[in-house]
Amino acid sequence: xxxxxxxxxxxxxxxxxxxxxxxxxxxxxxxxxxxxxxxxxxxxxxxxxxxxxxxxxxxxxxxxxxxxxxxxxxxxxxxxxxxxxxxxxxxxxxxxxxxxxxxxxxxxxxxxxxxxxxxxxxxxxxxxxxxxxxxxxxxxxxxxxxxxxxxxxxxxxxxxxxxxxxxxxxxxxxxxxxxxxxxxxxxxxxxxxxxxxxxxxxxxxxxxxxxxxxxxxx
Numbered sequence: 001x002x003x004x005x006x007x008x009x010x011x012x013x014x015x016x017x018x019x020x021x022x023x024x025x026x027x028x029x030x031x032x033x034x035x036x037x038x039x040x041x042x043x044x045x046x047x048x049x050x051x052x053x054x055x056x057x058x059x060x061x062x063x064x065x066x067x068x069x070x071x072x073x074x075x076x077x078x079x080x081x082x083x084x085x086x087x088x089x090x091x092x093x094x095x096x097x098x099x100x101x102x103x104x105x106x107x108x109x110x111x112x113x114x115x116x117x118x119x120x121x122x123x124x125x126x127x128x129x130x131x132x133x134x135x136x137x138x139x140x141x142x143x144x145x146x147x148x149x150x151x152x153x154x155x156x157x158x159x160x161x162x163x164x165x166x167x168x169x170x171x172x173x174x175x176x177x178x179x180x181x182x183x184x185x186x187x188x189x190x191x192x193x194x195x196x197x198x199x200x201x202x203x204x205x206x207x208x209x210x211x212x213x214x215x216x217x218x
Contacts, residue, residue: 046211069164070107071175093105095123123145
């Protein structure tokens with residue numbers, strides 16, 4: 001990253017510090033007296049490294065207790081269009097391990113054919129899985145999982161330990177955070193989404209130290 005840098009290592013670390021503290025690019029440029037385009041370029045590099053790290057981190061299958069859900073990001077909901085598949089939105093599928101991390105992925109559509117391979121590639125058979133009543137999750141028991149459901153369409157949001165409150169909390173966090181950008185170019189949306197995933201997963205860690213390790217490795 002430093003090979004063709006036109007600013008010092010010290011300045012780059014200052015930019016990284018602002019990034020880790022979630023200071024936006026405009027404020028970072030003013031604080032450090034650096035050109036805004038330079039800050040944008042390094043912020044983009046940081047997000048690309050986070051995305052590579054996230055992909056590497058999510059390759060191994062895990063056991064545990066999980067929540068699955070989908071959400072839609074992007075254009076405002078069109079009048080008359082409700083629920084999954086609302087026009088103009090980007091579908092994102094999320095897997096949250098209780099007492100663990102969240103993993104999200106952009107999908108073409110929230111169908112069983114697309115979601116099941118992602119589930120099987122991430123979650124070991126025999127693990128308890130909690131979902132809502134979306135039909136794409138039909139048959140998870142037949143695929144070797146202990147499947148528990150809540151039916152939001154029936155105003156049911158929790159039944160004992162059965163709920164998807166954890167993954168829904170992540171969706172709320174991600175949408176609040178992304179809304180401050182007032183629109184994100186489609187080709188950069190995944191980088192910002194993965195940044196949200198990273199910040200959620202490591203919210204109780206020292207992000208600067210973690211980022212230094214990621215930058216050296218990825």
